[in-house]
Amino acid sequence: MTTALAQTSIPFFNYRGAFAAREDEFIDIIRDVMRRGAFIQQRDLAEFEDALARYLGVAHAFGVANATDGLVMSLRAAGIRPGDEVIFPSHTMVATAAAVAHVGGIPVAVDIGLDHLIDPASIQAAVTDKTRAILPVQLNGRTCDMDAIEEIALQHDLLIIEDAAQALGSRFKGRYAGTFGIAAAISFYPAKILGCFGDGGAVVTNDADVARKIALLRDHGRNEDGDVEMWGFNSRLDNMQAAILHAQFRDYDQIVTRRRSIARLYESLLSDVTEIGLPPGPDADKDHFDVFQNYEIEASRRDELRKYLADKGIGTIIQWGGTPVHAFAKLGFNVSLPVTERFFERCLMLPLNMMVTDDEVTCIATAVRKFYGVAA
Ligand SMILES: *Cc1c(COP(=O)(O)O)cnc(C)c1O
16 A cells, blocks of 8 residues: 555645635736736735735835845835945845845844854854944744844944845744834745735835835835935835735735644654754744744755655755855855854755645655654
8 A cells, every 4th residue: 555655746835736726816806906907006005015014013014026125225214324234144045135235235144043043142243333234034934032133233223124034924022023123124925925926025114214215215216296306216016916915915814823833743743853953843932923934954964865855756945045145155255154054054944835735744754754764
């Protein structure tokens, strides 16, 4: 019986499946928006922005073209100037650092801690008299220890701008990722928890001055009267994408609950395998409420494990193509970050998405156990 098992196929992410699951509803939305000819800065965008702001309890939310633009505009609106140093964790997408570079700032890469997020001690050690801001990344759907980061910011008079691209709904001590700093960017890239059919993002802020600037920056610097007040960008969230995001956002709590339950299942099936390290589980501590954008483990013999799983039809991904930002030689970083470097020899992401079933998670865990020779 078990010897004749068909080849499994569990892709890391299943775009087509995610569309098929709600195809009729999505097509209705697209048709409705198209029939209204409502494409740029229309009511669907405004309604989605309202829903997002209400959910996070922030004063302002702006749909933008993508989170990378959102970070650039947040940094600019917050007043980061050429030569300002901005501290960020090297375990992130290059976009985090690129945003700093695009406003003329100097991205300063620091190390991660045991929870894979920016290490407060490493931030502290990197502060100079040119440091203007900390750019924590709320990675994998987990919010950093913001108490420690806020304390450092206060001590050195630094701004906090959050890369919350992966963390919509994540909380630390009851506060949402994206609400700690002067501004934050969220991503709606298709593989993000709330993903659209293309690129999309948002900037959220409680700061009235930053909000006003973001509203101008995303639309060519134009105000309501059509007067151009500053050099801006064309970085708007398409109205159609906003409509689709809003429909999915209505079920967001269920989506997060499901993701947490997949993480809980992985933990129950893998926590005794000593060759791997699991991320903090959904019930690990009361301070964190993680939404599990990713399930990123550490694994000994990582590359062999990855191949073993691939041969069984199980898709995995090494985040950022396996290179932390400071290790891209042509970007000119000159720093060694031992915890991050060691982590990148071992990190691997297992499938965690709305299409993967409990049986598939069990199948993945069984394969991992078998690879290490641990009894089922
Ligand atoms: C996805 C992502 C970004 C970039 O988001 P885009 O919307 O694709 O621009 C930035 N930072 C992190 C941590 C991300 O995961």
